[in-house]
Amino acid sequence: MTKQEKQTIKEKIKDDIKLLKAQIIDLETKVKPISPDCGLGRLTRLEAMGEQHVNNKVLDEARIRLTRLSNALQRIDKPMFGLCIECEESIGIGRMSVRPESVRCVECANNL
Helix, strand or coil: CCHHHHHHHHHHHHHHHHHHHHHHHHHHHHCCCCCCCCCCCHHHHHHHHHHHHHHHHHHHHHHHHHHHHHHHHHHCCCCCCCECCCCCCECCHHHHHHCCCCCCCHHHHHCC
16 A cells, blocks of 8 residues: 555545544434423334434444544554455455455455
């Protein structure tokens, strides 16, 4: 991986971290408990609880990805960055451009 490619990925990681932090703040407001005395009808309350459950799942996944991106940002200047932890082959630049937190190549990730 060239220095220019690493720099491009580094900028993508920083942008993704910024977006995820904003998304997490938004999701945290959406997952607050729904009080039982809320003036919603029965079905509307169930729908709100279902939506809250989905938002909780999205929030958990966003937090995990934020941690992985932060770790990738710390590793980016190390020689092993961009190499698969399974086969030690280079992870394709296309994959790293989309998922810069990747630690496995496509083939090894599919074998999990």
